[in-house]
Amino acid sequence: MSGKRHLQTLSIRGEPGVGSTNGPALAHETIDRVVRAFYARAREHPDLAATFARVEDWDEHIARISHFWWVSLGGRRYRPDRFQVGPRHVALGVTGRQVDAWLDLFEETLSEQVADDQARQDWLDRAHRMGRVIRGLGAFYERRDARTDDPHRGQRPSARD
Ligand code: HEM
Numbered sequence: 001m002s003g004k005r006h007l008q009t010l011s012i013r014g015e016p017g018v019g020s021t022n023g024p025a026l027a028h029e030t031i032d033r034v035v036r037a038f039y040a041r042a043r044e045h046p047d048l049a050a051t052f053a054r055v056e057d058w059d060e061h062i063a064r065i066s067h068f069w070w071v072s073l074g075g076r077r078y079r080p081d082r083f084q085v086g087p088r089h090v091a092l093g094v095t096g097r098q099v100d101a102w103l104d105l106f107e108e109t110l111s112e113q114v115a116d117d118q119a120r121q122d123w124l125d126r127a128h129r130m131g132r133v134i135r136g137l138g139a140f141y142e143r144r145d146a147r148t149d150d151p152h153r154g155q156r157p158s159a160r161d
Pocket of ligand 1: 047048065088095102103130131
């Protein structure tokens, strides 16, 4: 299977990876450094810490997320992870306010860690697109729960499937 098809499987629907033909603009080492710096701060953030407290194995989480971004930015898969970004965040009950806080923190981290303007902007744009998907799904479930005649109200995707 080609790298591009892997990307289409993994990335959010309709959003093939940036630079999927030439590979990521950033070294894997840089991606890993950004991910580590970001989660070190996210775990301390007043709006995010409580949700991240559920993560038991941080080394595994960071390895998984570094893989996610490497593939999303155009790299080839190197672990057997399967990602379900939308359903997972719905299951976590992530709020719009948390998405905003996450994106602000991510932008700050990128500004500190990535010198290349284009690469930084591409990565930030991608994070914002995912943030919109996560926010939109959360809003969908909230609206559905508000409809007392909907037989599926209150049901959520499970956190691990
Ligand atoms: C806004 C952009 C965001 C992006 C791009 C993003 C990205 C990701 C990705 C790729 C995963 C792994 C999903 C999987 O394993 O299938 C993940 C998991 C997770 N995210 Fe996010 N996330 C975002 C926002 C948030 C927010 C606002 C929170 C709230 C604190 C959050 C909390 C978590 C937690 C706790 C997990 C681990 C879930 C688990 O493994 O049980 N994320 N995120």
